[in-house]
Amino acid sequence: MIAEIIAVGSEMLTPYRVDTNSLALTAELNKLGVAVAFKTILGDDLQQLTDAARIALRRADIVLFSGGLGPTEDDLTREAVAAVLGVGMTRDASIIESLRERFRKRGIEIRENNLKQADVIDGAEVLPNANGTAPGQWIDTTFEDKRRFLVLLPGPPKELTALYTDQVEQRLRAVVPQVHIAIASLRMAVVPESEVDARTAPIYQQYPDVQTTILSTQGEIQLHFQCSKPTLAEAEARVREVQSRCAQEMGDVVFSENDESPEEVVLHTLAERGLTLAVAESCTGGLLGQRLTSVTGSSGSFLGGAIVYANAMKTALADVPAETIHEHGAVSEEVARALAEGIRRRTTAAYGIGITGIAGPGGATETKPVGLVYVALADAERTECLTLNLSGDRERVRWFASQYALMLLRKHLL
Amino acid sequence: MIAEIIAVGSEMLTPYRVDTNSLALTAELNKLGVAVAFKTILGDDLQQLTDAARIALRRADIVLFSGGLGPTEDDLTREAVAAVLGVGMTRDASIIESLRERFRKRGIEIRENNLKQADVIDGAEVLPNANGTAPGQWIDTTFEDKRRFLVLLPGPPKELTALYTDQVEQRLRAVVPQVHIAIASLRMAVVPESEVDARTAPIYQQYPDVQTTILSTQGEIQLHFQCSKPTLAEAEARVREVQSRCAQEMGDVVFSENDESPEEVVLHTLAERGLTLAVAESCTGGLLGQRLTSVTGSSGSFLGGAIVYANAMKTALADVPAETIHEHGAVSEEVARALAEGIRRRTTAAYGIGITGIAGPGGATETKPVGLVYVALADAERTECLTLNLSGDRERVRWFASQYALMLLRKHLL
Incomplete structure (x- = not known):
């Protein structure tokens, strides 16, 4: 019907x-x-x-x-x-x-x-x-x-x-004729849709009885599987099988097999381990904090942080030495690292994330183009920093910066 | 056609x-x-x-x-x-x-x-x-x-x-047959759609040649006017007239006649006057900062602020005295005021905004229901605080809290 x-x-x-x-x-x-x-x-x-x-x-x-x-x-x-x-x-x-x-x-x-x-x-x-x-x-x-x-x-x-x-x-x-429908999904981040399709199509095409939909939203690729069978057990067995084979193929870029968002995955893992997180955001201006606190119960692991849009705020709120900014510029790996480390110390969180970059459309210099973003993650022992060259408009650059930050922490927690 | x-x-x-x-x-x-x-x-x-x-x-x-x-x-x-x-x-x-x-x-x-x-x-x-x-x-x-x-x-x-x-x-x-189309809009906040319609319909219904559309999005009501005439001047005269009469009827709740967002209106006014703003956000967790920094050029007036989700952060990042939190609770007018004043002092901004509330679904107490939010605005001379009882889910409560904060500052700047 x-x-x-x-x-x-x-x-x-x-x-x-x-x-x-x-x-x-x-x-x-x-x-x-x-x-x-x-x-x-x-x-x-x-x-x-x-x-x-x-x-x-x-x-x-x-x-x-x-x-x-x-x-x-x-x-x-x-x-x-x-x-x-x-x-x-x-x-x-x-x-x-x-x-x-x-x-x-x-x-x-x-x-x-x-x-x-x-x-x-x-x-x-x-x-x-x-x-x-x-x-x-x-x-x-x-x-x-x-x-x-x-x-x-x-x-x-x-x-x-x-x-x-x-x-x-x-x-x-x-x-309507009685059927039993099972659904399943895989959510992946920071991977191109074309790569997901090229690698998973040879698998899901072996399941003509499973309807597979690939969706690309900002910084995320989802595979949705749906199967209808005379019994629910049969339908579920089929979607689980194709889901698990595709998950195996895609490996680490899969962040959820249970339809959880990146922020949910990160917060749940932190909560399980009794760990806390704080952020210091320059170009994302609160977006990462907003995403984390959109999850009910995030207060268990997310302490808060600083929105350090102006340079003076990087020093005042996250203890970035003024000379680091002066020497390397506000958009630099050094400042991202100092933000992550500074906010971690200030808040006594287990993890600190620092983000600084040029979201555009203005602000680019000869050596620092729009889309250049540094995302740093600090724990008690070490600080890791990603250098990103993101394309797209201001909204996209900011969103992807927050997405990479969540994925960096997730990888670290794996 | x-x-x-x-x-x-x-x-x-x-x-x-x-x-x-x-x-x-x-x-x-x-x-x-x-x-x-x-x-x-x-x-x-x-x-x-x-x-x-x-x-x-x-x-x-x-x-x-x-x-x-x-x-x-x-x-x-x-x-x-x-x-x-x-x-x-x-x-x-x-x-x-x-x-x-x-x-x-x-x-x-x-x-x-x-x-x-x-x-x-x-x-x-x-x-x-x-x-x-x-x-x-x-x-x-x-x-x-x-x-x-x-x-x-x-x-x-x-x-x-x-x-x-x-x-x-x-x-x-x-x-297509040549016509000239003029459009205009009014954007209003924190007013019910039914009230806007009841008050403006008697006006816009007098303009049968103007197509009027009323739209309600989160915390915002928009009136869109469109008119087609043989000349652009005629079409523009008609939409300007109905726009201005509706604007006069609605008064202060109109925040833009030029299709600007609340954050744009606030940032442009701050920039014109050379004033700066900082925020301290508890239940909104960065949402207000994210909205402000989504506007290109916001760095001219928006300095940054603190995401003070955990109580200790309210003290550590925005200087809220621990005894104020202990005495009145984290969700209280006193804490909202202290956040606004504290972040203002810390950042030396002209204005400080403090937000604290219960976004839900958990966190309610007998005297403090889900949706109770305090929004405070501090300048050098005084601090003003709104008490809100917002309905709806977590996302709506948080969005409306940020919307009321922007409107409070706008009113102050008028």
């Missing part, structure tokens, strides 16, 4: 907003063994929406709509679905009552247009929405001689996901 | 990836007065892709494809477009030559499948791609008695945007 997701709303046709509801819906549908084959995004036009619904019903078994269930004139999903199915709508007394109740509680007068949300397409089941005014609708019908399932969901992400989980998942599970 | 954007690639049908190419394309098309009415996202299936191309050619004047121009068997956009137009393809000798040249330079053997990228749809103009191997194609044709323009663009964002700018923009400009 295949699905189409239709996202309704003119804001998604502006330069400012993409449809993200489809990501959560896709993850859920995949769990049932349903692939999403099409996504359509369109605005609040009844004719266009009706035509799009017809196209979707011809090419997909399950059609999910997100959005267009609100109280305004622009909310036309109900009308379009009724039109394409050639049925009417009935205003539902119990929905009206719950709408009135909702407004009463908030002390707001209900307006006539709100009652529109009580319109139920003939033949539809109402899906109560605990988090908003617009209920969803579920339709199991025959369209041009084929059995089709239509699901109307509200656009706000929290309402949509809760409604899917509470109301839709069980209904779909009852009608 | 209306456009449809078809994004081709199975990765965009997974739970991991959305189409973002359409955002840049939409911004460019809007500048020409062309609205995007439909977006379709689908995978690498020739029949599905051919059908989708047919649907698009029926409902849109301009159809832009992104992706599916690579060298693999899965890259089928050329084949699908040729099929729907009922024409053939010719392998282009000059493209083959430039492909061979490209591979020679990189010292790689060219493989047979790469030559596929030299296939040109009959009647198409080749759009050379300076940044990759897959050239684009431009087709001006008649489909079912209507004039249609098809644009085939490579999927990698940098190749796509460069190719659009260099090759497509001028071709579209020559064929």
Whole structure:
């Protein structure tokens, strides 16, 4: 069975907003063994929406709509679905009552247009929405001689996901052929996508029953494996096998087989060993600290550190001798090492990380180009320093600098 | 004229990836007065892709494809477009030559499948791609008695945007009816979307010729105005008028009428006045520093600061007296004030910001719930402190804390 997701709303046709509801819906549908084959995004036009619904019903078994269930004139999903199915709508007394109740509680007068949300397409089941005014609708019908399932969901992400989980998942599970899906992933850092693909494709291509997706995000390459089998044990055995063979091939660049982020991997290892970390960041300006503290419970191992953007701060907050900066420049291996060592001493952490570099677009000199970054790691015994020549814009240089810093520490902890 | 954007690639049908190419394309098309009415996202299936191309050619004047121009068997956009137009393809000798040249330079053997990228749809103009191997194609044709323009663009964002700018923009400009578009925006912070809408709708609804979009992103509400008129002066006059009336209505919560971010506004004002800033961050862990240093040239006003995640760091790096922490707790107004004052003194900055709070999900006590955050701002004369009770998850609490900190400083600088 295949699905189409239709996202309704003119804001998604502006330069400012993409449809993200489809990501959560896709993850859920995949769990049932349903692939999403099409996504359509369109605005609040009844004719266009009706035509799009017809196209979707011809090419997909399950059609999910997100959005267009609100109280305004622009909310036309109900009308379009009724039109394409050639049925009417009935205003539902119990929905009206719950709408009135909702407004009463908030002390707001209900307006006539709100009652529109009580319109139920003939033949539809109402899906109560605990988090908003617009209920969803579920339709199991025959369209041009084929059995089709239509699901109307509200656009706000929290309402949509809760409604899917509470109301839709069980209904779909009852009608889609039962399969068991296992998933697994490998996360790798600071390695080119082309290298990962060249080395792992000969392996994963031996598993035609496993769907393999390679994704490249900033400074990270992920392999996702998915397999559907009559039993979960069979599916899991297959994804585990291809995962483990690819992991073996890629070796050290794999930082997680459990879908952990680089910062999670580093923090968990530090916590296991009772070790602590502090950072002194120049060009990353707090990015590494921000990444580490985005992890719940990071306070167990991450002490803090210094943002040493100005040169005087490198001395004042991380004890870099002014003469080191004067002699080698703020962007130098010597300063990176001094930052790592200085912040470690100052905070009494087990590890100190120092980062200094030229994130660009300005700041380059004849000998020091944009993208030159030094990342140093100090422990009680020694200090190690990476010299990086990163390409790309300011954001990319900074992100990769933080990524290399995490990978340097991870390697050290291995 | 209306456009449809078809994004081709199975990765965009997974739970991991959305189409973002359409955002840049939409911004460019809007500048020409062309609205995007439909977006379709689908995978690498020739029949599905051919059908989708047919649907698009029926409902849109301009159809832009992104992706599916690579060298693999899965890259089928050329084949699908040729099929729907009922024409053939010719392998282009000059493209083959430039492909061979490209591979020679990189010292790689060219493989047979790469030559596929030299296939040109009959009647198409080749759009050379300076940044990759897959050239684009431009087709001006008649489909079912209507004039249609098809644009085939490579999927990698940098190749796509460069190719659009260099090759497509001028071709579209020559064929779309000439209009002049003016845009303007208002950016507001720490105000609910519903309040912005309630207060500005009575104004912008008086401008039916101006398309107004309200967007809510984390801690920020944006109003975007767009107007198309026979002359640019007329269009600009209209968007300026509605922008200025809405700005007047919203008052102080508007932080930019020039599409600047909160961090840009604060840094520019500091730079104008020759003032400096330092931060001491506990629960935000570097996020505020990271936001400030994401702005090019921030080193002029932002000195740096301390990430004081552990209590001992609050004392060691920002001189918060241990007894203040002991007496009031790390999450307290007293500690926020001491952080702001301490980091200011330590760094000799004009302003010091201190942030301490409970980002969650753990860490709450009976009297201090998740979301309780103190943000303090100190200058030479006085220290001001905000008490925030933020809702939402860890990421949201941290982001809003940094947003309130920027807004507190901005208000002070007004």
